[in-house]
Amino acid sequence: MAIAFARCDTRRRLDLERLVTWALRDQQADRAQSGLFDIEAAANDRGWQPRGVSGDGVAALLRRNETGDRVDGGGPVRGIAVKVHPDAEAVANALGWLDPWQRRLVQLHGRAGTRPDWLPLVPPMVAVKRPSEARGRYRHVLAERWEVVPTRSELAKRYLLGGQSLFDARGQRRIVEEERGFHFRTFGDGRRQVQVKWCPLEPAHSDAEIVEANTDYAGWHAGMAALLGWIDGRGLRDHVLTGFAALAAPWEYSP
Numbered sequence: 001m002a003i004a005f006a007r008c009d010t011r012r013r014l015d016l017e018r019l020v021t022w023a024l025r026d027q028q029a030d031r032a033q034s035g036l037f038d039i040e041a042a043a044n045d046r047g048w049q050p051r052g053v054s055g056d057g058v059a060a061l062l063r064r065n066e067t068g069d070r071v072d073g074g075g076p077v078r079g080i081a082v083k084v085h086p087d088a089e090a091v092a093n094a095l096g097w098l099d100p101w102q103r104r105l106v107q108l109h110g111r112a113g114t115r116p117d118w119l120p121l122v123p124p125m126v127a128v129k130r131p132s133e134a135r136g137r138y139r140h141v142l143a144e145r146w147e148v149v150p151t152r153s154e155l156a157k158r159y160l161l162g163g164q165s166l167f168d169a170r171g172q173r174r175i176v177e178e179e180r181g182f183h184f185r186t187f188g189d190g191r192r193q194v195q196v197k198w199c200p201l202e203p204a205h206s207d208a209e210i211v212e213a214n215t216d217y218a219g220w221h222a223g224m225a226a227l228l229g230w231i232d233g234r235g236l237r238d239h240v241l242t243g244f245a246a247l248a249a250p251w252e253y254s255p
């Protein structure tokens with residue numbers, strides 16, 4: 001009687017961001033000179049056929065220039081494990097097919113385990129700050145102006161027309177000569193002005209800063225999406241890609 005045993009998939013499931021971080025930060029695959037030359041990557045990739053490769057060809061010359069010595073074509077030393085995991089090496093090799101500026105962004109944030117910052121198209125308003133006399137410190141800018149306020153007699157007329165007493169329930173006058181915390185000035189004709197102060201606001205980010213930040217994010221996302229298609233179509237040995245969850249344009253969903 002034959003017994004069938006179910007095979008358990010022990011491969012580690014990772015999304016693309018965690019895989020890239022593992023390959024570049026933990027394995028440091030892109031710093032171990034594990035990347036293939038273009039002609040070698042073409043030979044290593046499925047569906048590609050190398051052309052013009054010979055023992056004394058361009059690929060051999062490139063190897064000699066890179067290492068400073070002749071490479072005999074042998075594999076790892078017997079009994080010594082390869083330092084870089086094959087899946088991490090696959091990620092590093094796939095990076096070579098990205099555009100240079102996208103590859104730079106993917107490597108930068110892959111090594112740090114981060115995403116690029118992005119900015120909303122409508123920036124929040126913040127209080128204006130300027131450097132103060134104290135070194136390394138900033139202070140809020142204060143704006144001020146004088147505004148005309150009703151005279152006390154005009155205020156009294158409004159209270160009386162509204163049927164309200166000029167005195168409150170405790171017997172204190174509702175209209176005082178000077179309100180605490182306010183600075184008034186009075187003119188000869190009885191007009192009064194109060195000094196008003198406030199903190200002016202300005203956008204937290206300029207248009208140029210928004211464009212620069214979002215352009216970097218879009219380039220990183222495009223590079224990661226291309227990397228996903230490149231790796232997912234070739235498979236990994238000990239890992240399974242679960243996808244790429246980052247939004248392509250998160251600022252479109254920001255209120």
